[in-house]
Amino acid sequence: MFKINENYLKLPGSYLFSDIAKKVKAFTDANPDNKIIRLGIGDVTLPLAPAVIEALHKATDEMAVKENFKGYAPDLGYEFLRSAIALHDFKARGVDIAIDEIFISDGAKSDSGNIGDIFDVNNKIAVCDPVYPVYVDTNAMSGRTGEYQPDLGKWSNVIYMPCTIENNFAPQLPEETPDIIYLCFPNNPTGSTINKAELQKWVDYANKVGAVIIYDAAYEAYISEADVPHSIYECDGAKTCAIELRSFSKNAGFTGTRLGFTVIPKELKCGEVMVNSLWARRQGTKFNGAPYIIQVAGTAVYSEEGKKQTKEQIAYYMNNAKVIKDGLLDAGYSVSGGVNAPYIWLKTPDKMTSWEFFDYLLNEANVVGTPGSGFGPSGEGYFRLTAFGTYENTLEAIERIKKLGSVTT
Template identity: 45%
Template structure:
C-alpha cells in the first residue's frame, strides 16, 4: 500500500489542535484558573429566532408524507440558491442562481476546489493565511507558494513580478488571520493578474459581513472581469452563527472556462460523485437568514462582535501593543511584545493572564512574532479579557 506523501508531509499537529492540547494541560494543572478564550474563531451567540423558526418548520415538513424531502440536488435547493444570488446582486455583485453551489461550509469547498487541478501545480498563498488551505494544497499534490504579508504592505500582498507558472491564487478578504481588507484597486490588480496567467482566483469571503465601509468590496464580482477568472467561497458560519450547523456556498460563474472547458461543469460533475447535498432543514434555515427578520436579527449579533473588536482594539492601544485588523474584521493581529515568539507569547498570556489566543506562526512563517485575537466571545468575557490584558503585560516589565 502506498500512502499519500502530501498528507504524510503535514505537520503533526494542526495549530488549533496544539492550542487545545496546551490549554487542556494548563487547565488540568491549574483547576482554579478562569480561562478566557480569544483563540479559535467560533461564535458564541445562539442562532437567531428567524432561522431556528424556519428550521423547526422544516423539521415538521420532514414528518409529513406530503412535504417530506429525501435526497436533495447536489448543488443545493433552488430556494437557497436564489436567496444567495439575490443577496450578492443587492451588494453590487450580480450572480444568477445557476452559478451558486451550496455546501456544508466554506472549509469543505476550500479543500475540494483543488480537485480541479493536476498535481504539481503552483498555488499562490498569502503568508500568513488560513492554515487549512496550505494543508489542502499539499494533500492534493499542489505546490503552495508564499506571498509575504508584512507590516510594510499592510499584510495585503499584491501580484508578484516575473513569469513563473501559476495555477491558482487564494485570497481572503477580510483576511484570516490579519483582518486586513483589500480595496477595489488592489483586487482589480489581482483579477488582471489571474486573467493574464489563466490562473484561477479563489476568493474567500467568509468574513465579508464585517465590512462596514461601502467603498470596500465584499465580493470579488464587484470587480470587472472577475467572472472570467474567479470563484467565490462564502459561509453562513460567522454572519449567522452556523459554525455548528454547517452551510456555505461557492460561486462558479458560467463564464469561467479553461481552454474551453467549463469549470462550473467540472464542479457540478465532481459534486455528483462526492456529495448528496446539504440537509433540507439546514438549507431552510440558511434561506431565512435573508428574510427581513433574519437580516435584522443577524445584524444585531454582528454588532456585538464588532463592539468586542472595538473594545479589544482599545485595550491593545492602551497597552501600547501595535495591532491591525478589528475595524472590518472579527480578528485582531498584534505584534508580540519584547521580542517574544508566537508560542512564547501564547504561553505567557496563558500562564499570567489565563487568556487564550492563537500564535501567528500557526498561519505561516511570516506569522512568527505575531498573535491573533478573536472577537467571537460573549461581551462579559471580552470585557474581562480587556481588563486582564494590561495587568498581565506588567509581568513583562
C-alpha cells in the same frame, strides 16, 4: 498490496489548534481554580437567530408529514436558497450571478478543501503568509506543494506572499507566476482587507497570466468600510478568473449548523471547458447536498427578520473587536484588523515569539489566543485574538491584559 497517498506523510505532524488545546489542558490541570478566557479559535458563541430557529422547527415539521417530506435534494441545492443568495448577496451589490453558478455545500472548509479536485496536480499555488492552514494542507495532500522544509516552515513548491506590518498586511503581486491564487478578504488571521481598486489589480493580473483566484469571502459580513468589496465579482472581469467561497458560519453563526456555497461563473474557462461544469460533476458525484432543514434555515437568514437579527449578532462581535483593539492600543500594542473583520492581529511585545507570547498570556492573564506563527512563517512575532467570545469575557480578558502593564513594540 494497496498503497496509501504518501503525500499525507509529508504533512507536519501537529496541528495548530490541537497544540493549543494540549497546552491549555496542561495549564488548567495544574491550575484548576483559574478561569481561562478563550479568544483563540474562531468559533461563534451567540445562539442561532430566532428567524433561523423558527425555520428549523418549521422545516422539521415538514419532514414529519408524508406530503411535505423531502428526500434527496437537487444537486446544486434548493432553488429557493440559491435564488435568495443571488438576490441578496449579489444582485443587491450590483452583481449578476445566475442560480446555476451557485453550489450549496456544507461549508467553506469542505469547499476550500475539495475545490482542488477539479484542478490538475501540476498547478503552482500562491498563498498569503500567514494564511488559513486548509488551503496549503489540502494542496499538500494532493501532491501540489513539493516538500515541506521544517527549517523554513514552508513547502518547496508554493509561492508565499508575505503579509506583514511593512506592507500593511496586503499581499503584493508575486514575482513568480502562479496558476492558482488563494485570497481571503477580510483576512483570516490578520483581519486585514483591501479596497476595490487593489482587488481589481489582482483580477486584472489573474486574467493576464491565466491564473484562477480562489476567493474566500467567509467574513464579508463583517465589512464596515464602504470601499471594501464584499464579493470579488464587484471587480470588472472577475467572472473569467475567480471562484468565490462563502459561508454561513460567521455571518449567521452556523459553525455547528453547517452551510456554505461556492460561486463559479460560467465565463470561467480553461480552453473550452467550463470550470462550473467540472464542479457540478464533482459535487454531483461525491456529495448529496446539505440537509433540507438546514437549507431552509439558511434561507431564513435572508428574510427581513433574519437579516436584522444576524446584523445584530455581527454588531455584538464587532463591539467585542473594538473593545479588544482599543484596549490593546491603550496598553501600547501595535494592532491591526478588528474594523472589517472579527480578528485582531497584534505584534508581540518585547520581541517575544508567537509561542512565547502565547505562554505569557496563558500563564499571566489566563487568556488563550492563537500564535501567529501557526498560520505561516510571516506570522512569527504576531498573535491573533478573536471577537467571538461573550462581551463580558472579552472585557475581562482585556482588563487582565492591560493589568500586565504597558508594552512597547
